[in-house]
Amino acid sequence: MQDQLSALLARARADFSALHTRPEFEAAKARLVGPNGGLTTLMKQMGTVPKEQRPALGRLINEAKAQLQALFDTTLRALEDAEIAAQLGPPVDASLPSPDGGPGTHHPLTLVCEEMCRILRKVGFTVADGSEVETEFYCFDALNTPPGHPSRDVKDTFYFPDTARFGNVSRRVDGEKYLLRTHTSSVQIRTMLKHPPPVRIVSPGRTFRRDTTDATHSANFHQLECLYVDKDVTVRDLKALLDYIFASLLGPDTKTRFRPHYFGYTEPSFEVDLSARHLPKVNKEWIEIGGCGMVDPSVYEAVGYDPAAWTGYAFGMGLERLAMMLYGIDDIRYFYQNDLRFLRQFA
Numbered sequence: 001m002q003d004q005l006s007a008l009l010a011r012a013r014a015d016f017s018a019l020h021t022r023p024e025f026e027a028a029k030a031r032l033v034g035p036n037g038g039l040t041t042l043m044k045q046m047g048t049v050p051k052e053q054r055p056a057l058g059r060l061i062n063e064a065k066a067q068l069q070a071l072f073d074t075t076l077r078a079l080e081d082a083e084i085a086a087q088l089g090p091p092v093d094a095s096l097p098s099p100d101g102g103p104g105t106h107h108p109l110t111l112v113c114e115e116m117c118r119i120l121r122k123v124g125f126t127v128a129d130g131s132e133v134e135t136e137f138y139c140f141d142a143l144n145t146p147p148g149h150p151s152r153d154v155k156d157t158f159y160f161p162d163t164a165r166f167g168n169v170s171r172r173v174d175g176e177k178y179l180l181r182t183h184t185s186s187v188q189i190r191t192m193l194k195h196p197p198p199v200r201i202v203s204p205g206r207t208f209r210r211d212t213t214d215a216t217h218s219a220n221f222h223q224l225e226c227l228y229v230d231k232d233v234t235v236r237d238l239k240a241l242l243d244y245i246f247a248s249l250l251g252p253d254t255k256t257r258f259r260p261h262y263f264g265y266t267e268p269s270f271e272v273d274l275s276a277r278h279l280p281k282v283n284k285e286w287i288e289i290g291g292c293g294m295v296d297p298s299v300y301e302a303v304g305y306d307p308a309a310w311t312g313y314a315f316g317m318g319l320e321r322l323a324m325m326l327y328g329i330d331d332i333r334y335f336y337q338n339d340l341r342f343l344r345q346f347a
């Protein structure tokens, strides 16, 4: 019986090393351990051997079984590896350069944003960062925008549900609502709460409003905010800075004009228009580009600055509109479609 077992194992090894498919594997396995398989038949013969030889024989059979099982396992693993390799096809050299390589380029909004920051850095502004997820405090309350103001309406602002969690912590403070910032003016508050005056910052970034997308509107857009707080700052300084930055960006023929307006966080407040007929596709004399004014005393109070001691100006503008003027782009949607034919023009 021992010889028979050894012969059976030797044959099994030869059979299994030659097979290539799962049906072949199942058939070979059945020839050994199936109802009429070689090992099954030998086991049935156990009854015919003398009683005293049975324990030794049982041990031999168990050993053979274990060896066969190991053979089944390794063969099956090799078959699976071969199946995966067949699906993957010929080996790929991942170290080869990508066939569609080509240099990348900056997005037009990035170009305008970086150029504006460069222009403002030259006259002493520092780039400040904020957060796209804001609380009502930073976006509205501290900016003298009371509850019930139209810009706080759920029709205009994306609020997070009360149960919103950020990471694995719920950061709701004092029942305040979280929202996607509707303007970059919230960075004014974040900056002033962190730094004592004087401050001089520029803060570009993404903003969100519940707008229906069309050629000139997008629910997701970009603004650039500036804040300057110091002693004896006047409207004249504000106008001079705006004249300087727009002439630097769009050329010396560019003109700016103020129209009286209302913003809760500035007094007096203005809307800023640009005239730049020398640019391609600019077919209106005046184009509105943003809002500005002298920082309202209530804002200083909200951040703990002394309103009697400090003066300053702030303004905010849309980066898309600026980029559209500069490059002659007539539809805001081009910025977000990732169409290489559009983007390559800015390489």
Ligand code: DAH
Pocket: 182, 183, 184, 185, 225, 226, 263, 265, 266, 290, 291, 292, 293, 313, 314, 315, 316, 317
């Ligand atoms: N936050 C305003 C908007 O989104 C723009 C603005 C107006 C910014 C006046 C300012 C400002 O800093 O003083 O329309």
